[in-house]
Amino acid sequence: MSKRTSKRNTPTRITDHPILQFNRGREITFFFEGEPMKGYEGETIAAALVANGVKVFRYSEKHKRARGFFCAVGKCSSCLMVVDGKPNTMVCMEPLREGVRVERQRGRGKI
Amino acid sequence: MIDGGIVIVGGGPAGLCAAITAAQLGAPVTLIDDNPRLGGQLIKQTHKFFGSKSHYCGIRGIDIATLLEQQLSATPTKVILNTTVIGHFKPNILGLANQHTFTKLSYQRLIVATGASENTILFENNDLPGIYGAGAVQTLMNVFGIRPGKNVLMVGSGNIGLIVSYQLLQAGINVSAVIEALPKIGGYHVHAAKLARLGIPILTSHTIKAAIGKEYVTGAVICRVDKNFKPIKGTEKRLKVDTICLAVGLSPLVEILSQIGCEMVFIPQLGGQVAWHNENMETTVSGVYVAGDASGVEEASTAMLEGRIAGAHAAATLTGKFTEAEAIINQAKFELAAIRQGPFGEKAAKGKEKMMQTVR
Ligand SMILES: Cc1cc2nc3c(=O)[nH]c(=O)nc-3n(C[C@H](O)[C@H](O)[C@H](O)COP(=O)(O)OP(=O)(O)OC[C@H]3O[C@@H](n4cnc5c(N)ncnc54)[C@H](O)[C@@H]3O)c2cc1C
Numbered sequence: 150m151s152k153r154t155s156k157r158n159t160p161t162r163i164t165d166h167p168i169l170q171f172n173r174g175r176e177i178t179f180f181f182e183g184e185p186m187k188g189y190e191g192e193t194i195a196a197a198l199v200a201n202g203v204k205v206f207r208y209s210e211k212h213k214r215a216r217g218f219f220c221a222v223g224k225c226s227s228c229l230m231v232v233d234g235k236p237n238t239m240v241c242m243e244p245l246r247e248g249v250r251v252e253r254q255r256g257r258g259k260i
Numbered sequence: 261m262i263d264g265g266i267v268i269v270g271g272g273p274a275g276l277c278a279a280i281t282a283a284q285l286g287a288p289v290t291l292i293d294d295n296p297r298l299g300g301q302l303i304k305q306t307h308k309f310f311g312s313k314s315h316y317c318g319i320r321g322i323d324i325a326t327l328l329e330q331q332l333s334a335t336p337t338k339v340i341l342n343t344t345v346i347g348h349f350k351p352n353i354l355g356l357a358n359q360h361t362f363t364k365l366s367y368q369r370l371i372v373a374t375g376a377s378e379n380t381i382l383f384e385n386n387d388l389p390g391i392y393g394a395g396a397v398q399t400l401m402n403v404f405g406i407r408p409g410k411n412v413l414m415v416g417s418g419n420i421g422l423i424v425s426y427q428l429l430q431a432g433i434n435v436s437a438v439i440e441a442l443p444k445i446g447g448y449h450v451h452a453a454k455l456a457r458l459g460i461p462i463l464t465s466h467t468i469k470a471a472i473g474k475e476y477v478t479g480a481v482i483c484r485v486d487k488n489f490k491p492i493k494g495t496e497k498r499l500k501v502d503t504i505c506l507a508v509g510l511s512p513l514v515e516i517l518s519q520i521g522c523e524m525v526f527i528p529q530l531g532g533q534v535a536w537h538n539e540n541m542e543t544t545v546s547g548v549y550v551a552g553d554a555s556g557v558e559e560a561s562t563a564m565l566e567g568r569i570a571g572a573h574a575a576a577t578l579t580g581k582f583t584e585a586e587a588i589i590n591q592a593k594f595e596l597a598a599i600r601q602g603p604f605g606e607k608a609a610k611g612k613e614k615m616m617q618t619v620r
């Protein structure tokens with residue numbers, strides 16, 4: 150299983166858009182499963198992960214099925230991850246912070 | 261505990277208009293939203309709004325959000341962002357949670373403008389990473405400037421499916437096809453025509469049978485359906501896509517209202533379960549109002565008008581400014597009726613009528 154599908158300077162960030170301009174914040178380093186990744190201040194952890202090619206956020210409790218995120222607005226609980234050791238963090242709502250450690254959640258997660 | 265006066269949950273077009281109106285009538289107002297920015301759905305809508313008779317047609321959703329925000333900031337409204345209303349305690353207290361704390365806030369009047377949440381549908385592997393609601397795709401690409409994938413299958417040809425498909429193309433993402441179970445396209449012809457010109461196939465009488473992939477989406481199986489929406493054997497086709505976007509309708513977010521004990525009614529034309537409300541948007545619990553998609557899935561212009569009505573009525577019952585409020589309410593009701601007479605307002609009009617008939 151590959152941790153991510155693309156390397157740094159990933160092409161998934163939109164730079165030219167006919168209508169929108171993206172004023173990204175300061176560049177931030179964070180860690181996904183121990184691996185350093187870059188994101189921007191002002192985006193959510195979920196957004197930064199997707200931009201780095203991470204698709205699997207957690208594995209379901211019973212059938213260990215891979216889960217990504219679905220709603221991106223804090224309504225579906227599909228995106229729960231372990232953030233700085235804290236399980237069940239809704240990463241589609243959680244702002245990205247410098248040095249934050251993000252891990253895939255397996256099952257319920259222990260507190 | 262602090263008292264929020266008129267507390268409005270949700271800072272989309274409905275909540276913003278409710279807040280602006282109530283504050284302009286001199287009522288103390290607190291507006292709560294779980295996002296870092298006000299605007300609700302509007303902050304990701306890059307397209308120009310379509311032609312309902314409201315003032316904002318022809319303006320992009322993102323610009324409407326800014327306009328409303330400016331109007332709000334000219335009032336003394338208290339705005340609480342990054343905060344979710346997670347529960348209600350009797351008689352009139354809300355539980356608020358942000359990342360670190362839980363607080364309570366009491367209210368004298370409550371307006372629930374929480375919007376709607378996206379529906380999903382049944383198919384094999386529908387829980388795989390890479391399957392998103394249309395709103396999620398919009399949030400990623402229009403708010404954060406991130407592409408969800410390279411090749412997308414769009415499920416649903418209502419206005420949302422069509423508009424988001426076009427936005428995907430604008431963001432440099434390929435749309436393999438738009439599929440629709442009904443025999444005809446659901447949304448406005450102008451939106452469909454834009455896609456057709458760009459060579460994107462819109463396949464009617466088609467559904468998704470399965471998502472392919474183990475850890476995440478690597479493809480999809482689509483097939484034709486018959487008149488009864490049953491898949492037709494032998495018509496399966498495999499598409500190589502890395503993203504499946506579901507635009508298959510919305511359901512009103514009504515948890516807070518049902519927790520409060522507002523009487524609920526099930527009305528398919530409004531998107532499912534809604535809190536019964538009268539012409540002034542007041543529910544069966546006195547002083548508790550609902551507006552926008554939470555009161556029945558419709559569009560931004562109607563959400564704004566409903567918000568204005570709820571805000572004006574709630575404020576009048578607090579400040580006593582009934583005459584001023586009445587003028588606002590009557591004008592808004594007049595505009596609402598005009599919008600709902602149009603071909604795309606018909607469904608909601610029927611739904612609201614049906615609700616009124618279930619007298620409370
Ligand atoms: C892709 C798409 C395209 C659309 N295109 C058009 C169009 O062209 N023209 C048009 O008129 N309409 C369009 N609409 C519909 C329009 O956006 C909605 O009808 C409108 O936004 C509804 O407004 P609202 O204020 O009721 O809800 P929303 O805009 O959804 O706002 C609700 C807000 O409440 C917040 N919230 C919810 N629950 C809580 C809680 N418990 N605590 C705190 N905050 C909470 C939400 O995060 C959100 O910010 C479109 C919708 C979508 C999804």
Ligand code: FES
Binds near residue numbers: 220223224239241242
């Ligand atoms: S993706 Fe739905 S709650 Fe985070």
